[in-house]
Amino acid sequence: xxxxxxxxxxxxxxxxxxxxxxxxxxxxxxxxxxxxxxxxxxxxxxxxxxxxxxxxxxxxxxxxxxxxxxxxxxxxxxxxxxxxxxxxxxxxxxxxxxxxxxxxxxxxxxxxxxxxxx
Amino acid sequence: xxxxxxxxxxxxxxxxxxxxxxxxxxxxxxxxxxxxxxxxxxxxxxxxxxxxxxxxxxxxxxxxxxxxxxxxxxxxxxxxxxxxxxxxxxxxxxxxxxxxxxxxxxxxxxxxxxxxxxxxxxxxxxxxxxxxxxxxxxxxxxxxxxxxxxxxxxxxxxxxxxxxxxxxxxxxxxxxxxxxxxxxxxxxxxxxxxxxxxxxxxxxxxxxxxxxxxxxxxxxxxxxx
Numbered sequence: 001x002x003x004x005x006x007x008x009x010x011x012x013x014x015x016x017x018x019x020x021x022x023x024x025x026x027x028x029x030x031x032x033x034x035x036x037x038x039x040x041x042x043x044x045x046x047x048x049x050x051x052x053x054x055x056x057x058x059x060x061x062x063x064x065x066x067x068x069x070x071x072x073x074x075x076x077x078x079x080x081x082x083x084x085x086x087x088x089x090x091x092x093x094x095x096x097x098x099x100x101x102x103x104x105x106x107x108x109x110x111x112x113x114x115x116x117x118x
Numbered sequence: 119x120x121x122x123x124x125x126x127x128x129x130x131x132x133x134x135x136x137x138x139x140x141x142x143x144x145x146x147x148x149x150x151x152x153x154x155x156x157x158x159x160x161x162x163x164x165x166x167x168x169x170x171x172x173x174x175x176x177x178x179x180x181x182x183x184x185x186x187x188x189x190x191x192x193x194x195x196x197x198x199x200x201x202x203x204x205x206x207x208x209x210x211x212x213x214x215x216x217x218x219x220x221x222x223x224x225x226x227x228x229x230x231x232x233x234x235x236x237x238x239x240x241x242x243x244x245x246x247x248x249x250x251x252x253x254x255x256x257x258x259x260x261x262x263x264x265x266x267x268x269x270x271x272x273x274x275x276x277x278x279x280x281x282x283x284x285x286x287x288x289x290x291x292x293x294x295x296x297x298x299x300x301x302x303x304x305x306x307x308x309x310x311x312x313x314x315x316x317x318x319x320x321x322x323x324x325x326x327x328x329x330x331x332x333x334x335x336x337x338x339x340x341x342x343x
Contacts, residue, residue: 002286002287003286003287003290006285006286006287006288007287010287011169014169014216017201017211017216018201018211018212018213018216020201021199021200021201021209021211022199022211024199024200024201024202025199025200080197083197084199087197087212087213090213091213
């Protein structure tokens with residue numbers, strides 16, 4: 001029982017470490033997305049992002065048309081963001097499950113028994 | 119498990135394409151998976167419970183002077199992200215696997231992770247890893263040449279390490295891995311290699327191995343070797 005608990009505890013620590021690694025990676029990605037809008041025949045470019053303080057979507061007007069490189073980096077970041085968020089969601093479920101398992105009555109009983117035996 | 123192995127294959131392929139598979143050795147539990155492939159035997163089914171992929175860099179000061187790789191970027195393409203340890207060590211994390219680089223600790227030890235310039239990574243120095251880098255086995259797998267430690271050396275390394283573990287589960291896992299591997303190697307007719315390797319170990323290490331086996335009433339495993 002002690003060994004099983006050790007394995008689960010190790011897995012829980014791994015999952016928590018992975019959640020924090022993905023959260024940190026998510027923060028490092030460029031914020032928001034690039035948008036193009038045509039008003040009265042003229043093209044305007046915006047960077048849209050969510051501002052958590054004001055709880056609003058902010059549309060920041062860009063001076064020139066963004067370079068292909070910048071557009072590509074935002075596209076790549078968009079795909080990465082979706083993937084990281086998905087991985088965080090799965091890992092959080094795993095953390096939640098492992099925490100519940102480790103609180104199980106069986107482990108407490110086994111611990112009490114081993115203490116008594118000692 | 120299948121998902122993890124598929125990811126490991128993708129990691130190895132990336133490293134092979136980047137040209138750095140020659141400079142690193144796959145160690146840890148995943149290496150034992152390749153022993154079964156090398157001996158083309160279904161008798162050996164290692165218990166792979168680990169989610170760590172450990173790579174050993176035998177000679178970190180002189181690794182790939184002609185290469186200037188950024189392995190961080192290579193792993194990023196496979197959706198691995200960096201995790202900075204408190205000690206300064208960088209590990210690469212995916213949803214289910216962790217990639218870590220190790221180097222043999224020599225002398226008094228460096229006291230922390232060391233930077234490997236040719237590969238742009240940091241590696242964790244650990245004791246006894248030189249045992250694994252001295253004799254290597256090359257396994258041909260899907261067009262790749264994967265270096266793994268000699269299985270005899272790996273078994274003795276696991277035995278010695280099991281004696282230094284504090285956590286009971288890890289201790290038992292290392293010990294079981296070593297004993298299973300020694301039994302398998304004996305079946306493969308490698309008893310002489312086991313004896314000669316044991317005799318080639320420094321005397322204090324021999325004592326350590328004997329006391330670990332004696333403690334588990336398993337000393338006879340060396341007797342018939």
